[in-house]
Amino acid sequence: MLENKAASRYAKSLIDLSTEQNALEDIKNDMVVLEQVIDGSPELEAILRNPIVPLDKKAGILEGVFGNSVHQLTKAFLKLLVNKGRSALLFGIAKSFITQYNQIKGIVTAEVTSATELTEANRTEITAIVKKEIGANEVLIREKVNANLIGGFILKVGDKQFDASISSGLNKLKKEFAQGIV
Missing domain, CATH: 1.10.520.20 (N-terminal domain of the delta subunit of the F1F0-ATP synthase)
Structure with missing residues (x-):
């Protein structure tokens, strides 16, 4: 420290x-x-x-x-x-x-974990969303591919995370079934 x-x-x-x-x-x-x-x-x-x-x-x-x-x-x-x-x-x-x-320059790093490699359209859309939500001047995207996600993506910017992966949705559904909510 x-x-x-x-x-x-x-x-x-x-x-x-x-x-x-x-x-x-x-x-x-x-x-x-x-x-x-x-x-x-x-x-x-x-x-x-x-x-x-x-x-x-x-x-x-x-x-x-x-x-x-x-x-x-x-x-x-x-x-x-x-x-x-x-x-x-x-x-x-x-x-x-x-x-x-x-x-100082207003540059943020967005870590995107997806089931498949991102397309240029995906990168552009993610950049636009992060710029709008965070107010960043520039967005650097670090990409990771994780086939276990099945589909969708996980976006991390700083200490914030947005999980839009299919595996996360399935796990949530699984828990709801186990608790008898559905």
Whole structure:
């Protein structure tokens, strides 16, 4: 929990600084890459979290991985975190930065679980509904296919969930029969 608070504060500071320097979009792109790289490399995450690995080695590894492909502000930020012994927070900071960025820009993520792959018309309709109901500027859709749903879909946006799956309807009907309601 404390790690999340610290990561959130570092992310907020980086957002403020990057906004001040008109580099918010560049830094957001760097944070997306950073999150993906650390998430995809358990070895890198282990090195960043390991207090035994010398700070200069961690800095060298990050320089080798990201080199000149990131904004100068991101490079300076990474160097500062490593020198302060806070490299274990990098993954959390990247995630928190992206979350805070999305809040600032009015971007929401809708998780859609359906029995079959969504069509483009489905995506457009879901996007329109979420924009209208939530008041979002942009909707990112994460799709999952679960054949156990039989048909329909489950839509999650933040802490809200709408279940329009056939399996859910069947389970509800089953419970009603068991209770003798129907």
